Structures are given as C-alpha cells and as structure tokens.
Amino acid sequence: MEMNFNQHISGQFNADLEAIRNHMMSMGGLVERQVNNAIQAICNGDTQLADDVIRREDDVDKAEVTIDNECTQILVRRQPAASDLRMVLAVSRVVRDLERIGDEASKIAIHTLEVTDTKNPQFCQQAIRYMGEEVVKMISGALDAFARHDVDGAVEVVRTDKLVDKQYASALRELITYMMEDPRSIGQAINILWILRAVERIGDHARNISEQVIYLVSGADVRHSSLTEIEETAHKDD
Amino acid sequence: MTDSTMTTRQKVEASMARRRAAETRFRVYGMASVLFGMLCLVVLFGDIFSKGTSAFRQTVLTTEITLDADYLDINASSDERALMNANYEGLIKRHFKTEMSPSGRKERRQLYSMISAGAGWQLQGVVLDDPELIGETITIDLIMDDDVDQWFKHDRDNPESTRLSEKQLSWLNTWVDSGALHTRFNTTFFVNGDSREPELAGIRGAITGTFLTLLVTFLLSFPIGVAAAIYLEEFAPKNRLTEIVEININNLAAVPSITFGLLGLAIFINIFGVSRSTPLVGGLVLTLMTLPTIIISGRAAIKAVPPSIREAALGLGASKMQTVFHHVLPLALPGMLTGTIIGMAQALGETAPLLMIGMIAFVVDVPSFISDPSTVLPVQIFLWSDSPERAFTERTSGAIMVLLGFLIIMNTAAVMLRRRLERRW
Amino acid sequence: MSIIENHKTVGTPLSEGAKLSARDVCVYYGEKQAIYNVSLDIRKNEVIALIGPSGCGKSTFLRCLNRMNDTIDICNVTGEILLDGDDIYHPRVDVVPLRATVGMVFQKPNPFPKSIYDNIAYGPRIHGLASSRVDLDEIVEKSLQRAGLWNEVKDRLHAPGTGLSGGQQQRLCIARTIAVDPEVILMDEPCSALDPIATAKIEELIDELRENYTIAIVTHSMQQAARVSQRTAYFHLGQLIEVNATDKVFTTPEHQLTEAYITGRFG
Secondary structure: OOOOOOOOOOHHHHHHHHHHHHHHHHHHHHHHHHHHHHHHHHHHOOHHHHHHHHHHHHHHHHHHHHHHHHHHHHHHHHOOOHHHHHHHHHHHHHHHHHHHHHHHHHHHHHHHHHHHHOOOOOOOHHHHHHHHHHHHHHHHHHHHHHHHOOHHHHHHHHHHHHHHHHHHHHHHHHHHHHHHHOHHHHHHHHHHHHHHHHHHHHHHHHHHHHHHHHHHHHOOOOOOOOHHHHHHHHOOOO | OHHHHHHHHHHHHHHHHHHHHHHHHHHHHHHHHHHHHHHHHHHHHHHHHHHHHHHHEEEEEEEEEEOOHHHHOOOOOOOHHHHHHOOHHHHHHHHHHHHHOOOHHHHHHHHHHHEOOOHHHHHHHHHHHOHHHOOOEEEEEEEEOHHHHHHHHHHOOOHHHOOOOHHHHHHHHHHHHHOOEEEEEOHHHHHOOOOOOHHHOOOHHHHHHHHHHHHHHHHHHHHHHHHHHHHHHHHOOOOHHHHHHHHHHHHHOOOOHHHHHHHHHHHHHHHOOOOOOOHHHHHHHHHHHHHHHHHHHHHHHHHOOOHHHHHHHHHOOOOHHHHHHHHHHHHHHHHHHHHHHHHHHHHHOOOHHHHHOOOOOOOOOOOOOOOOOOOOHHHHHHHHHHOOOHHHHHHHHHHHHHHHHHHHHHHHHHHHHHHHHHOOO | OOOOOOOOOEEOOOOOOOOEEEEEEEEEEOOEEEEEEEEEEEOOOOEEEEEOOOOOOHHHHHHHOOOHHHHOOOEEEEEEEEEOOEEOOOOOOOHHHHHHHEEEEOOOOOOOOOEHHHHHHHHHHHHOOOOOHHHHHHHHHHHHHHOOOHHHHOOOOOOEHHHOOHHHHHHHHHHHHHHOOOOEEEEEOOOOOOOHHHHHHHHHHHHHHOOOOEEEEEOOOHHHHHHHOOEEEEEEOOEEEEEEEHHHHHHOOOOHHHHHHHOOOOO
C-alpha cells in the first residue's frame, strides 16, 4: 500500500504529527544511549557510567509522559483517520516500549553497581556483551525502520530477537553450571541473571517496536504473532 | 500599532460628521416629500369632502296630510293598480293650496314647484305599504325641490344667489320658523336610481351595477387567472411558445384600458351579440383587463413557495397534480387573493372601457340581473359631473366619496388578508 | 484533478442478492457529465454511507435511486438501477409508487405547514394506506414512535409541524417518510442543519431504523459516516473510487484518493 506524504490542508496538523514523530525519535536516541552505556558499564565495571544511567532514567520517563500527552491532544483535536490514526497509535505504543527499555537499562546499571562492589568474578561477560550489542542494534534498527517505513527492516529486527532469545537460553545454562560448581557464587550469579534477563527483555521491547512499524505501514496488527506469520503479513502485498 | 488604530478611528470620527449630515439631508427630503404628498391628499380630500358632505343631507318638509279617500278614489280594499294610479300629486297640491293660500296662478305654480316632483311617489309608497292608512291623517317628510334644497343648505345667508322668488322665500322662512322645514339624512341618495331631478337622484342603480359587474369579473377572472398562473408556472413546458405567452401577458398589464373597451365592443357586442351596457359585457371587458394582474401576481405567489415543500411532497410519492393542489396552491392562495383584490379594486374605478361598451346611457331602473342594462359608479360620477345643476355638483362629490370608501375598504381588506394569511408559515 | 481513466471501483461495491443495484450509471446535466459509470450494490438492512468532497456526485447519485432527478429537466440518467431486480428506469414504471417504496429525507427539515398529525397522515392518505380514521391514527402513532418523537408530541398532534425545534422537525420528516412504509430510506445530509445533540439523537435513530429499513446516507462528516454505517462508499469527481467495510475504510483504506480525503489532505 502506498503512503501519502502530501501536506494536510491544516498546516498545524502537519506540524503536530511531525512533532510527535521527532520527539519519539529523540526519546529513542536517548534510550539507545542508555542501553549502550549500561552494557558498557557492566562489561567494563564502570560504576560512574552506571550512576549516569540511573540518573538519566528520569528524562526517559518524562519524555514518555510528554509524548503520550501530545498524542492525546492530536486524537482530541483532529480525530485522525487511516494512516494518521495508525501513526498516532503506533507512536503512543512505541513510546511505552521505549520507556520500558529505559527501565531495563536502569536495572542493568543498578545490578552492575552491586556486582562491581564485590571482588567476585563476573560471569557471562561475553554473552552479555554480545547480547548487548545485538539489542542496541535492534533498537536503532527498529527506530530506523519506523522513520523509513521499512517493513523489511522491521522483520529483520524480529528475526534478531529470536537470536537474542537463543543466546539468553544458552547464557542461562552457563550460569546454572557456575552456580552448581560453586554455591558461593550464587549471589553474584543471580545479579548476572537479572542483567541477562533485562537485556533479553530489551530485545523483546525492540521487537514490539518493529511490530508497530508493520502496523503503521500495512495496518496489520501482528502483536503476539509468530515470526513466520509476520513474514507472511509483511510480504502480503509483494 | 496603537497609533495606526487611533488614526483609523479618528478618520472614522472625522467622516461621521459628513455622513450624519448626508443622512439628515436624506431624511429631510424624505419627510418633505411625504408631507407634500399628504398635503396634496389633504387638499384633494378636503375639496371633495367640502363639496360632498352636504349631499348626504336632504331638505324635507314635515307636514300632516290627510289621505282623502274620496279625492283619491281608493280605499283599503282597492287593488294594487288603483292604489298605484291614484292622484297623489293632486292631493299634495290641494293640501298646500289650502295651507298656504297662494294667490293667482303664478304663485300657485311657484308654490308647487318648491315641492319635489317625487313627493307623489312618496305618498304612493306610504299607501302601498299600508292601505289601512287611507282616510287617515299622516305625518310625512316631503322631499323638497333641489332649488329649495340648495337654498336651505347653502344660500340662507346670501339671498341673491338663489333662483327662488321673494314669495317663495317668505313661505320657506315661515316653514323654517315653524320648524317644519329641516334636513335629514339623504336616504334617497342610496335608495333611488338615477334621475333628471337632482333631489331624486341616487346611486343605487350605479352601486348595484358596479356590484353585478364586479361579480361577473370576479367569477370569470379569478378561476381563469389562477388556473393560468398554475399552468404557466408548474405545467407548461419551457419552450418558445410559453415564452411568447408570458411576454404577452406581461405586456397586457400595461395596455391602456380603453383598448379593452374597444375589444369588448368589437367582439362581445358586435360578433357575439351580447347586449350592450349590461353587467355581463362590462364584466367580460373588465375580466380581460384584470386577468394579467391576477396571472402575474399568481405566478409570483407560486414562485414564492419554497421548493423544499415540493420536494418533500414529491419524495413522499405525491404526483405532480397532488403536489400542486395539496401543497403549492394553499400556500400561494393568500398572494393570489391579494392580487385579485387589488385587481378588483382597479376594476372598480375603471371608466373608459365601460364607456366604450355603452354604459354611458341614462339608466334609471336598478338592474336586477346581469343582462339588465345598467351603469357603474365611476360612469355615474362622470355623467353627473357633466350636469350644470349645482345640486348635481354636490352629488358628484358625494358619489366620489362613496367610491373612495369602497376602494379604501377593498385595499384595506387586501392588506389585512395578506398580513393574516402570510404569518401562518 | 481530473477523472481516472478506466477506473474500476476498489473494494466490495457489488454483492449477491442486493436490495438496490446500480450498474454503469451515468448522469448528465445537459452536456456536462456528473456521474461516471457507477456500479454499486446496497444490501438489505444495511446502512451505507456515501462520502466525498463537495461536488463529487454523491447527492446526485442518491437522487437517482428514487428518480428525484426526474424533476430536473436537463438531467439525463443512463445505466440500470434495479430495486429487488426490477429496473426503476423502465419506461412503464410509475414514479409515484416507487417514491413510496424508496423514501427520502432532505438536508433541511421541510415539514409541511400543517399539523404534526396531517404531516404524517398525508402520505398514507394519498396512497390509500388507511381505510379508516382509526387506521390512520395507528399509522401516525407507529411512525412517530419509530422516529422517537411520540413521547414528545403525543399531546399536541394538532399543533403545527413548523413549531417544533430543528431536530424534532427532522425526526418528524423521518416519521413522515416511514409512514408510507418504505423499504429503503435515502438520507441526504440529514444532520447538517442540526446541533450536536439533535444530530446524536438522529444517528441513534438511524441505528434503530436499520432493523426494518435499508438506508443510504450522504454525509459530509466522516465521523458520522464512521459511526452510523456498515459500509462506506467514497465518491470523487463523479466516480466511485472505493467501497469497503466502514472500519476498514477509516483505518486502512485501499485507494490512495480515499486515504487522502479521509486524512484531510484535500477536500
């Protein structure tokens, strides 16, 4: 289905839609940096960076409230239809997912502080780093797909999430072996577990964002669908 | 920003003086025109009223006269013919000869000429009404001759302007002093038809003629006019022929009315052989004259009905005829009636066409049928205005007042009707 | 903008066993063509909304369905319009009973300048639907009840119809249309002259009427179309661009022009 980028008769309406899109992108950028910093913090044992992430969590929360408010205003004033309606709804949902990602990043930072306080070995560094890089790519990939209305990019993100899920499973198994070998490391391991879980969650939220991209472009609601179903829906009009 | 608004306002304020002056001037001109118009009206009506009011009073002599059965040679059981043919005039003459004792034939003639020639018919009327009165002495108001009438109403202060002789004046003054000679409301004016004698002349014939003529006009022009308006507005196809018809109808409204008289003469009287000077032919001619007015106002009334009503009716499944007769016509009727009344009021005052068809004749009898010869009020006025007698002058003005009265009533009725019926929706 | 050559209507314009079927309908005003080859089916007991920018022909098309365009001399209609399978433009068809079967409610409420009772009774009277005064009373009551006006006017049936408020007058017109027992009701922007509360009442009424009648409504308000109809037809410069289920048209329209109109990019 073709998208129509012509101007609305009401210039203010255009400006309003542009605004929520831009604000969402800014928030996305902020959240991306948060996740990046959190991963760096745990991988490098950087407590200062971790503190920074925790502090900036506020900004993420505020952005969610502001953008959601702007979306409400557009719904009230303009009663948007078709592609405009889908965009406003998509932005509203994406923003919620971004805020959750921010929360998870903050959790990573908090657990990082607890882990680096002790002198115990840090498990699953490689897994964390690897998974972390992937989910950061997923976030930027999803936001990029949103900006460019790129369905294929969105599907790619969903595929990557599957990979991240697999990695999480194997990292979990690794952690269990560590815990079985040395019961004294359980405390540490559990913190690492939370961190891994948070990263996996971030991947899920990034997947949600790309599902909204598919909704925005094609109108199909693919939440809770399998990868095969999503691939089918995305290429339905080809 | 503030400066420029102030300047604009100041400009407006500056122009206010000029504008107010212009408006005041306009209002002054308007008031002056209205006042001038009203002044003319006042002068016109003043003139007519001053001349005409006296026509509504007639001079009578109250006297007691014995209905001598022997002299009249009738009694209560005589047949109508005998009652009618009895010599009432002679009785009156004998009565006054006895009463006033004129000496010599000249004086007798002068005495008798003071009483109206119609006094005899007055007595006849009394006897015919109640033959039992024969032999009785009755009190009766005898109508006086027009010379006496004029003297009594206008000339009592300047005896030079009357034709009456000194002897006559002395008798009259005697009667005046005794109170026998006085004026009363001029019922004769309304009850009698036209007459050579001014004191006996009345407008009843003319009014009846006018009424019958207008009746014929209305009965012919209203249905035809309304039907034509409906046809032209609703059913006629929009082609060249219809256009030509429309143009002609509009032009007919401006044609000089005398032309219709000529038309009536040529066609109705000469070709169709309708008897001249009758309300029938008068009505036919006036119908031709008022039809354009009725058709034009009827079409305007129909056009004024909003199309939404028509659409509503058609949308419900009403046929074209049903839509027109159930919805359009009732709403257009007030306008049509108003136009008709105005047309009738116009026709009421028409003289020229009716002259052409012969209503100028001297008709005495009051017409009772549309095929009886008659005259109409405007023509009657025209005829009387031609007469040299002074008495006819005042009667002319009196008749004009009656005519104006009718016109005002009809036009007021039109206005009231329009106002009342138009408020409905 | 000009018309699209060889355009085929997108979506679901046609269906089986429709109540009203239009096939290749063209309408000309003298030389000028106003409707280009419109084919559309209206299903029984559905409410279909006709939307589109000003002058796109939706009202013209609506008026073809009960041959109200016959009253305009220069208007010429070609193509086929079938009501229950019978062509309504057949030369032997009498428009009078057709208009009793396919009724119309107009943009500006137009009650007759008669009493409320007579307004409703007029249609049944001329079509001979009531054999006695009692029958007529019943028809009047039923129509007013169906139009949701009975309780408000039952005590003043002989008051003039023009004395009601705008919204009541429109409901009176709807009752008047119902009184002749139509099968289809055509509504030409029925709420455009009314305030929001009156509009809301009439929209609810349309929903109730759907049970017994097929309704086609022309509207300028897209929100109204979204609220009252099951299917929506989008007209553009005399062409039928798209016909689809209403929620689909307003969330994921198929045609670009529909999308552009609905989102307010022109019109």
